[in-house]
Amino acid sequence: MGWKTLDDMDLTGKRVLVRVDINVPIVDGVVTDSTRIRRLMPTIRDILAAGGRPILLAHFGRPGGERRKNLSLGQLVPTLERAFETKVLFADDCVGPAAEEAAEALQPGQVLLLENTRFHASETKNDPDLAAGMARLGDIYCNDAFSAAHRAHSSTEAIARLLPSCAGRLMQAELEALEKALGKPERPVTAVVGGAKVSTKLELLGNLIEKVDYLVIGGGMANTFLVAKGLPVGKSLAERIMKDTAAEILAKAEAAGCTIVLPSDVVVAEKFESHAPHQILPNDRCPDEGMILDAGPDSLAAIKAIFEKSRTLIWNGPLGAFELEPFDAATNAAALKAAALTRAGKLISVAGGGDKVAALNASGAAGDFTYISTAGGAFLEWMEGKTLPGVAALIQAG
Secondary structure, eight states, X not given: OOOOBGGGSOOTTOEEEEEOOOOOOEETTEESOXXXXXXXXXXXXXXXXXXXXXXXXXXXXXXXTOOOGGGOGGGGHHHHHHHHTSOEEEESOSSHHHHHHHHHHOOTTOEEEEOOGGGSGGGGGTOHHHHHHHHTTOSEEEEOOGGXXXXXXXXXXXXXXXXXXXXXXXXXXXXXXXXXXXXSOOSSEEEEXXXXXXXXXXXXXXXXXXXXXXXXXXXXXXXXXXXXXXXXXXTOOOOGGGHHHHHHHHHHHHHHTOEEEOOSEEEEESSSSTXXXXXXXXXXOOOTTOEEEEEOHHHHHHHHHHHHXXXXXXXXXOSSOTTSTTTTHHHHXXXXXXXXXXXXXXXXXXXXXXXXXXXXHHHTOGXXXXXXOOOSHHHHHHHTTOOOHHHHHHHHHO
């Protein structure tokens, strides 16, 4: 794919600057979800095993260039030590004398964590001088933060032009999974896209209709397309002012040979709450006081049939109001079908897009998907067909 991995680098005795994403949730000083940290373990383990000395670069929150104690990465040291099973040192800056002294003192088998890169306002401006200060700390640059690859920052883009550079294991896994899903996929390819608004995913939909065979649209977004087709949606969440745009997307998809799949039947309630009284109706029978909260059983059967004849699936969002029972039924059933096909070796399934993955976790299907991306914005921008600066920098360095 044009970029190097850790396997292409001689790490023996080298200080390896590793850009990581450890932007984890903390409550009262305690990490409540260490998923992102655990997914870094293969990279850190492999660097240490090869005789390298990992030095971690990371941002945390949005300090806006100010040093804020509650956004210091120092509070993550105990969690990192447990995950990496080794000594983790900490430097209270990511450049300058303190960082340079800590990098020089780093011993084999140890890991050094540098302070929040965003304590420097110039980080988000892709400042070459800040990048040069970071580069002085290491011999090799390794980007293992795909979730930050859509930002051209000093620690993700500029620094890759200053040192021999490669992808870490997590970045490598992300890029290989995405290449299989949209770069050179096995066909037919199906995409599931859910969410509230068409307006926030115009680029995404425009790119997908050129690349996939089936595009399943769910959630509030599907309601906007129903409006575009002249169907009633009652009080459902829908962007009625976007109906002309939705109609244009339908026409472009037909011209591109992409089949857009909308609900043929819907689950309708009058209240947006769990276990609200509801009924299943054809998609042209939603009453004025009704809200469409899920796809119906006929729609689900059609989606499952499409999954069965597909070879590749990209998942980005639920089919209904998955936060509310029983309006999570279609999402859960479709996800479990995709998981079963993946488990049977019949489907390559890749999912991502921030909180949209929560629907898969809730269904219990996530563990059987081929790959689940923890990236939010980067995953979506990749689906939109955009060039990710952090990835482009690695390709140029390769």
